[in-house]
Amino acid sequence: EAQVTQNPRYLITVTGKKLTVTCSQNMNHEYMSWYRQDPGLGLRQIYYSMNVEVTDKGDVPEGYKVSRKEKRNFPLILESPSPNQTSLYFCASSHGTGDYGYTFGSGTRLTVV
């Protein structure tokens, strides 16, 4: 089944404790991206990657890092999480930036206390 898999689904952590949210896709998509979803603000892009070793900032990149060492994986790293990063995170992939066919993961609900 074609899908984007995120882990974990739920995570509660403390301020400053580094964490990684994993994202993997099995559709051989070149493009992958991370979004956060907050009430009243909708989905906002954090980082995106056009292909292996090619990443760029989205609209809200502060406090996040990403890497794209393999085509299928695009982990999101929070090196020193803060409470304002409490949010619902989604990973998505597609064949290209202008492609309409984005596939989303099921989401990771992160709480930073």
Place this chain on the structure above:
Amino acid sequence: QKEVEQDPGPLSVPEGAIVSLNCTYSNSAFQYFMWYRQYSRKGPELLMYTYSSGNKEDGRFTAQVDKSSKYISLFIRDSQPSDSATYLCAMTLSGLVFGTGTRLLVSP
């Protein structure tokens, strides 16, 4: 001003009603226009997409784009309780730019 504006709702309708969901946008460089549906605790799923101005129909759903007015719409005919979800408009540039989503509630 946000690039994409969407009324958050909630929009409550009885089963069988025609639903109209709308978004306005400010950037004329947007290429594809999409509607995603998001059920609670799930990721968004692509419902419809269109590239040019005009209408596109798929079953009970019709997507409409008016590039001159920078306005897109999604119509749902014969709405069902299973249509209850949040509907997100989205547009492509260097990635997707989303509206905030409209929560739709269809009561039996």
